[in-house]
Amino acid sequence: xxxxxxxxxxxxxxxxxxxxxxxxxxxxxxxxxxxxxxxxxxxxxxxxxxxxxxxxxxxxxxxxxxxxxxxxxxxxxxxxxxxxxxxxxxxxxxxxxxxxxxxxxxxxxxxxxxxxxxxxxxxxxxxx
Amino acid sequence: xxxxxxxxxxxxxxxxxxxxxxxxxxxxxxxxxxxxxxxxxxxxxxxxxxxxxxxxxxxxxxxxxxxxxxxxxxxxxxxxxxxxxxxxxxxxxxxxxxxxxxxxxxx
Numbered sequence: 001x002x003x004x005x006x007x008x009x010x011x012x013x014x015x016x017x018x019x020x021x022x023x024x025x026x027x028x029x030x031x032x033x034x035x036x037x038x039x040x041x042x043x044x045x046x047x048x049x050x051x052x053x054x055x056x057x058x059x060x061x062x063x064x065x066x067x068x069x070x071x072x073x074x075x076x077x078x079x080x081x082x083x084x085x086x087x088x089x090x091x092x093x094x095x096x097x098x099x100x101x102x103x104x105x106x107x108x109x110x111x112x113x114x115x116x117x118x119x120x121x122x123x124x125x126x127x128x
Numbered sequence: 129x130x131x132x133x134x135x136x137x138x139x140x141x142x143x144x145x146x147x148x149x150x151x152x153x154x155x156x157x158x159x160x161x162x163x164x165x166x167x168x169x170x171x172x173x174x175x176x177x178x179x180x181x182x183x184x185x186x187x188x189x190x191x192x193x194x195x196x197x198x199x200x201x202x203x204x205x206x207x208x209x210x211x212x213x214x215x216x217x218x219x220x221x222x223x224x225x226x227x228x229x230x231x232x233x234x235x
Contacts, residue, residue, distance in 0.1 A: 044227070050224075061223045106221070110222070113219055116174045118173075119171065
């Protein structure tokens with residue numbers, strides 16, 4: 001059974017930093033691209049970042065580029081999101097998500113994903 | 129970025145009804161569309177990918193169709209467990225984008 005368990009959320013001041021973690025089990029973690037998706041309170045879903053299994057490619061939403069960094073440690077089956085320069089509008093529940101099997105790779109070598117398993121999320125609150 | 133627009137934003141229906149949710153993309157995404165169901169306080173659950181393929185274990189009353197810029201999610205006979213919020217997501221290109229959601233509520 002696939003399980004994704006996020007941690008690391010909390011209350012942080014604007015401009016502060018936080019590192020989220022997601023421990024995965026139930027599948028061969030190193031073979032699978034992983035992503036972070038967030039959901040502000042009462043709002044919809046928003047993709048944040050994705051990373052390939054081998055870490056050779058990462059992608060980011062424009063609103064986090066230069067501030068957030070996605071990494072993974074395949075020896076620990078763990079996905080990370082390092083968040084810096086946090087803003088009030090980064091307040092959200094952050095989900096770790098596993099890419100589905102039928103992903104889309106274009107001719108340029110870029111792959112795009114849907115998500116077949118999600119964690120329960122970790123809440124990040126940015127407030128003074 | 130590709131914008132995904134769902135309609136309606138809220139849908140009131142009764143158990144046994146057939147309901148349809150529409151998702152429109154601002155440019156063609158081929159068939160690279162997924163649908164999710166999210167209940168209050170829970171993580172999203174994948175229902176459909178590649179516009180029409182049901183994920184494992186999803187009841188057959190759910191179906192998806194469409195290609196290019198217009199897609200639909202249909203529930204053939206609403207069950208009490210189906211009252212939730214539904215999201216579409218394109219995975220044709222980055223940034224990956226979701227629709228704003230359709231809340232399905234009990235009439």
